[in-house]
Amino acid sequence: MEIEFLICLLLAEFKLKKDREILKYYTAKRVDREGIKWINKHPQYVKNIDGEIIVDKVCSVKSSVTYDTYENRLVKYIIKSIIKKLNLVKKNYEKESSIVDEKIKKSIEAMIYKLGRHLNYSFLKGVGDIYTMNSLSLVLNMSPGYKDVYKYYIMLLKGLMIREYIFKISMKDLAILYEYWCFIKLNSILREKYNLVKQGIIKFNNRGLTVTLTKGEETRVEYQNPKNGEIYSLVYNKKFKYDNIPTTPQMPDSILSLSKVGSNTIFKYVLDAKYKINPAVVDTDYYNKYRSPGPEEEDINTMHRYRDAIVYENKNNKNFERMVFGAFVLFPYSDEEKYKEHHFYKSNEKVNVGGLPFLPGSTKLVEKLIDDLINNSFESAFEDSVFQGGTYEYLDQVKFDDKEVLVAPLSSKEQLDINLKYNFYHIPYKNIKSSGIKFKYVAIYQSIKKFDKEAGIHYYGRIKGFEIVKRKDIKEIPKDSDELYVKFEIEEWNKLERPITCGPFGVTNRIYTNLFLLKNAKNVSELCIKTKEDYRLYLELKRLYEHQEEFLKVNINSKMIDENTKITGFKIGNLTIFINEGYYNIYKDDILRDKIPIEEFSKRPNAIIKRIRREIQQ
Incomplete structure (x- = not known):
């Protein structure tokens, strides 16, 4: 309670006190309505000198700050009560203990000394004693220091009081x-x-x-x-x-x-x-x-x-x-x-x-x-x-066959500013001709080489329309070339809430993913997940290491990612899960610990995940 007492002393409650005294009119500083009433009741002090009304004496009011409030009286009472209890504890300890531990005795004396200083060397010295306990005031309920002092005092005074009927000594159900x-x-x-x-x-x-x-x-x-x-x-x-x-x-x-x-x-x-x-x-x-x-x-x-x-x-x-x-x-x-x-x-x-x-x-x-x-x-x-x-x-998040997002790089750092400003993106037609234009969104990949610390995927936008044009017809970024390009008109560029980082990987000319992975992936390698089962397994592993992501990695078959890149498995500390010919092969310290058919995982994912979790936690 020492800190709470200090807070009370530093942020002490006070009130304005009004004192009245009879003074000569030339020494009085302030006269209020009560002072005027006093003059009316004492006309002997009003004189008429040469036709001029002069008041010889007045009842003046003087305001002053006082700390003698109910709350401060209660704090003083609490300190005195604790000192009294400590003295009683010390007396009983010295009387009943066969061997007196000087450390305990000095500790009690130190507490008494500290509390005594609060009484004798602070405003509490001029505060009166309390005689009646009124109902709790707002100060005791809400004011810093006071509410805590009162709370701890009640705890010291009464301790734990069990008030529910089940604890009474009687028959129980x-x-x-x-x-x-x-x-x-x-x-x-x-x-x-x-x-x-x-x-x-x-x-x-x-x-x-x-x-x-x-x-x-x-x-x-x-x-x-x-x-x-x-x-x-x-x-x-x-x-x-x-x-x-x-x-x-x-x-x-x-x-x-x-x-x-x-x-x-x-x-x-x-x-x-x-x-x-x-x-x-x-x-x-x-x-x-x-x-x-x-x-x-x-x-x-x-x-x-x-x-x-x-x-x-x-x-x-x-x-x-x-x-x-x-x-x-x-x-x-x-x-x-x-x-x-x-x-x-x-x-x-x-x-x-x-x-x-x-x-x-x-x-x-x-x-x-x-x-x-x-x-x-x-x-x-x-x-x-x-x-x-x-x-x-849940069901909306497992459409992994959708190739609704084109993720593609930039030819220069300046291209990013122009694409964002004019709401468009362009890419050579030959790069996407084989797969067709079935996607609904474009996401911009910023390479490490061109963007350094700003590398990753930050922006994506919904396609409003597109046209196939010659490169020289794209006026926003002039270039004298007859090569065919696809120019996508973007409704609006949106910024991902959490940018997708590159890690050690890069994107060659384009990859395809779905909107759910784009919004939930943390690393570009996660965009290579192609099946619900692989994503489900990855999500469970990621959950185990939510704040230790360095322990969990997605393994893929190439550091430069394109549309044919596939994940080969996951690595969690010293445990590696390989995806191989329809099986999840689980290795720990290069020893095969389990072999799980992916078909079985798709039928009973929860039971299989519990098996994998036990291997991780062992």
Whole structure:
């Protein structure tokens, strides 16, 4: 609290004090209305001398600054109270301890000395004592220093006061207690890896610290991923009411909401605590189906209901779309290894609906699930579920057969300024004759040789029209030549939000790509990705090294890129993935670790990516 006390002393609150005194008229500096009233009540001081009215004495008002305010009196009282407590601690310590540690004693004395100086050598010396505790003023609620001093004083005075009924000594509903424990433990798991941004479990007010976790009331805790800035929130008793969904209201125990880099969709997952388990007694229907203890079938059906019933209306197309991407029952069971063979554990990966054991000492499967949900890209989240909100955002990004963008270089640095000024681009007809003019956009490639630090792809524009002309007819950049050129008229040149860098690569005379890659690529080599599967794999690898891009490289078969250039694989640290004859061959330290058919990857991308991720993380 030392810093807060210093802030109070430096930014001290004060008020203007008005003092009145009776003075000779020639010494008075100011007379207000109250002074005039005083003269009317004391006519003996008004004299008529030779027809001139003279006031002999007046009631003058004098303004002065005073620090004797309620807030400063409270600060003084707080300091005196702390000094009193410290003296009591010191006295009891010396009395009850068999061996007195001089360091502890001197530390207490130093604190008393510092606080005493605040009282004796500051404006607080002239501040009066406080006798009544009024309601909190705006100064104590908002003013720098004062609000923190008051807050810490209440914390010192009262400490942690548990005010929710679940902590009272009485009979408890174990199912409710299990819900509370699950929510608190889930937060503990998230807190180990991610930065806490906002918490709503413990709150501070003028009564002290209170725990606000209450059945039926919403509680939210937010975290941030330090690697990529993504925001995650865990909400207890999230209410989906009639005005939000078209059918019946829903209120699952806990909702994990994840933002993903590259997507505007918020991915929600239900984690519902159920304090019950089917023991799978021999010869029962449950035993005959599943062979081992697990969650009740009705609870799994509830998870399906949550996923289907919790929807939102897409404002763009007015369609209702599901916002829950997965729903999982948390139930009390300790044998995690045995449960891995259960039908409802395997269903987690297949349809993102199932159950997981969750008890003190048995949290590994839940921790793994949370890691997978967070580490998956938004493509993985879409493919783990079917027809979720934002599906069209995903499908629009995988048209890799489109050659809608021509990427072509410049013959000189001056050409860039002229092209941008007059909204056109020209290229020899022979360079694009074989492929035809089917593209819709032109992107300008600025070579390292001509542009040095400004090299890369910065500008692109939509083609408004084109004509085939002789080179000498392009008047903006004169040249005496009869060679045929294509002159593209550009609607408007746009600047990429993030320029595409060259790295060690260059572009010969042209390449073709799609608009999605143009807007999302960081390096020109990424424009050589030709299939959805290759891009999907690259996106997952890039996600793992979001802020360590030097570890991830796209390997291509030539440093000078043209329309026939292909990627040969990816390199991540000491792990290399080669694309060869329909397979992803994974090498680590030059040793073949896995061989994955690309056809299998296209059918089960999420499962294959988990295999690759395990190789990277080992």
